[in-house]
Amino acid sequence: MAGGTGQRPSQKVGTRRxxxxxxxxxxxxxQPSDRNQESLRGGGVDRKGWWLILGGVxxxxxxTASVYFVWLNSRHAVGSPxxxxxxxxxxxxxxxxxxxxxxxxxxxxxxxxxYSEYASLDxxxxxxxxxxQTWPAFEKWTVEFLARQLPQVTAYVxxxxxxxxxxxxxxLAPHVRPPGGSWQEHNMMAxxxxxxxxxxxxxxxxxxxxxxxxxxxxxxxxxxxxDLQPLRPLAPTETGLQVNLWFGAAPVQTYTHYDAxxxxxxxxxxxxxxxxxxxxxxxxxxxxxxxxxxxxxxxWRRDQLGGDRxxxxxxxxxxxxxxxxxxLLILPPYWWHHVETIASPSVSVNVWSDAAAYALLDDAxxxxxxxxxxxxxxVRASTALVFLRLVVASVVAFDAxxxxxxxxxxxxxxxxxxxxxxxxxxxxxxxxxxxxxxLCQAPPRNKAKTVERASTVLERFAKMxxxxxxxxxxxxYVERVAAAVIGPESTGLYIKVCLAESHDRIIKTSSK
Numbered sequence: 001m002a003g004g005t006g007q008r009p010s011q012k013v014g015t016r017r018x019x020x021x022x023x024x025x026x027x028x029x030x031q032p033s034d035r036n037q038e039s040l041r042g043g044g045v046d047r048k049g050w051w052l053i054l055g056g057v058x059x060x061x062x063x064t065a066s067v068y069f070v071w072l073n074s075r076h077a078v079g080s081p082x083x084x085x086x087x088x089x090x091x092x093x094x095x096x097x098x099x100x101x102x103x104x105x106x107x108x109x110x111x112x113x114x115y116s117e118y119a120s121l122d123x124x125x126x127x128x129x130x131x132x133q134t135w136p137a138f139e140k141w142t143v144e145f146l147a148r149q150l151p152q153v154t155a156y157v158x159x160x161x162x163x164x165x166x167x168x169x170x171x172l173a174p175h176v177r178p179p180g181g182s183w184q185e186h187n188m189m190a191x192x193x194x195x196x197x198x199x200x201x202x203x204x205x206x207x208x209x210x211x212x213x214x215x216x217x218x219x220x221x222x223x224x225x226x227d228l229q230p231l232r233p234l235a236p237t238e239t240g241l242q243v244n245l246w247f248g249a250a251p252v253q254t255y256t257h258y259d260a261x262x263x264x265x266x267x268x269x270x271x272x273x274x275x276x277x278x279x280x281x282x283x284x285x286x287x288x289x290x291x292x293x294x295x296x297x298x299x300w301r302r303d304q305l306g307g308d309r310x311x312x313x314x315x316x317x318x319x320x321x322x323x324x325x326x327x328l329l330i331l332p333p334y335w336w337h338h339v340e341t342i343a344s345p346s347v348s349v350n351v352w353s354d355a356a357a358y359a360l361l362d363d364a365x366x367x368x369x370x371x372x373x374x375x376x377x378x379v380r381a382s383t384a385l386v387f388l389r390l391v392v393a394s395v396v397a398f399d400a401x402x403x404x405x406x407x408x409x410x411x412x413x414x415x416x417x418x419x420x421x422x423x424x425x426x427x428x429x430x431x432x433x434x435x436x437x438x439l440c441q442a443p444p445r446n447k448a449k450t451v452e453r454a455s456t457v458l459e460r461f462a463k464m465x466x467x468x469x470x471x472x473x474x475x476x477y478v479e480r481v482a483a484a485v486i487g488p489e490s491t492g493l494y495i496k497v498c499l500a501e502s503h504d505r506i507i508k509t510s511s512k
Contacts, residue, residue: 103276103321118330119236119262122466124276126321130328131234132266137227138326141268143345146247147194149221155197155209157190163208164255164295171289171488175427186291198345200249208252213243213349231351234264234328240354249344256283256296256338261352263331267323270346274329275300276319277336280468282312284415288476289488296336297419309419333357334469357464361473364460369481370450377486378442384485385498386444388478390454391461392499395474399467409500412475417492431490433497439486440498 108129118125132138156163166186167173190207197207217224225231228243235241240261249270258279277283277300286292298313305314322342323329331337333355370387371380392405402408420426444450457477464470478499482491 103319105321115233115264115330116236119332122332124274124319124321124332124335125330126323127328127330128326130266130326131230132268132328133326134230135228137349138268140227141347143195143198143269143347146198146347149223150194150216152191153194153197153209153211154189155192155207157188157192157205157207158186159204159206161206161251162253162255163206164292165257167291167293170291170293171483172287172426173291175489176291177425177427194247198247198249198347200252200344202251206252208246208248208254210244210246213245216245228349234266234351235353236262237353237356239359240352242352244350244352246346246348246350248341248346250341250346253338253340256298256300256336257294258285258334258336259294259331259352260333260355260358262333262355263329264351265323265329265331266349266351267325267327267329268347268349269325270341270348271322271324271343272346272348273320273322273340273342274331275338275340276321276331277317278468279334279336279466279472281317281336282310282314282415283336284310284313284419285472285475287416287420287491288479289483289491290420300338312415334472355469357469357473360460360464361477364457364477365480367453367456367460369484370446370453371485372446375445376442378439379445380485381439381494381498382442383444383446383450384481385440386447387450387454388481388499390451391457392474392478394454394458395461395470398462399471401467401471406500408471408474409478409495412478413492413496413500416475416479417495421492426489426492431493433493436490436493436497437501440494440501 103124103126105126105128108127111129111131111134115127115131118127164186168187190205192207194209197209200207213224213228224245225243231243256275256277283296284298286295286297288294298310300313300315300318303310303313303315305316307313321329324343334357369384371383375383389405392408396402396405396408402411461470461474461477464473478495479491482494482499486494
């Protein structure tokens, strides 16, 4: 929830589109499509002994170097210095220190400025005196007016004031074992009066409403779009443009999450508190295959630095800012945010538009995997492993955040999967670590095609900025490929046992 990836949002929470990663449909990403299947029907080669593994490893080393040069060339092609925003001479900064970091708060001299300049800063900023205060809705949309236009709405309802999105169409949904026995409470919705949602209650049930503006206009609120003009200046990109209406009452809040979109968030009434973390913060995201995609497993209000559950999480990375009537928060893509309504009634409008990384990852998912649908499971698993190592090794070598592919894979497993598997929250079937080792030790095939496809994927990753977004997207890509090859319920084990293991172990165990 922006205040909250696939298809656009529907009324049902379980199928509501969270803009967390670039998937236009739940079954599209990183799995062989019909087009991919057609391109993957080439034959393989027969096993010729463990010495092929040794030769394959040498090829992988050389291929990694080749793919890395492709990466560097792509980086040089797109890595020229980008024009910086002109000095914000018409703006008067206002001090807003929050702990060790400040969210910049700027009072505009005039609303007619280029808002894309702020989006290009890759840092959150609050604008006052913006175009929001020129909208007809700013004065027209009183609580009484909204209640007349929308006397009843279909709102989220929960027994607690903390709302978290649950996508029941995600690959892991059938395999999740919830700690309380059921996830149904995340999908609960109710038809209630707008007055009830806006004024809220300190006792359960708690309600929260959001929906796309165009849907509401089609349902009878005919002046919606007209009352929010001009809107286009708030969207720095042309694709994925979506405008949403949000309203509720204190103490409603949304769990910490990120969106893969530029987010211009306008507060019309009430007040909200945003607690923000940068994209490179260790937030222990749920796997992108999980119904809680894009959300953090961390409760930043309770989990402390160096704790047993989230040892890398640092609460000092948090930046807190409040937005009140007429404020416009420019929130960059992939910034983690927890949103709390602190003054009722609260009415907000936000504009989403696609981040560049969103489109690039979506494009990477369309590259066919170098696999044959008729191969045995072990050959598919080992060939996919070589492919993923090529992709990950090249990204990691350039970014220098991780010492190796193994280090990246170990961190990916530790942050996203370890707690889920340790607590037995995912039904992993009959797959064991020993069985996974065996799958990953088969001689890989299609080495030339594997290098070619890895190079094509890396051209997309080379254009992603900043580095933290590239690495987060890489984790999503690895999970999607693994799920397509080994199954979503076994993806965590595949990452731990295969991708986080050294080449030497595979060679040694295969030679016995």
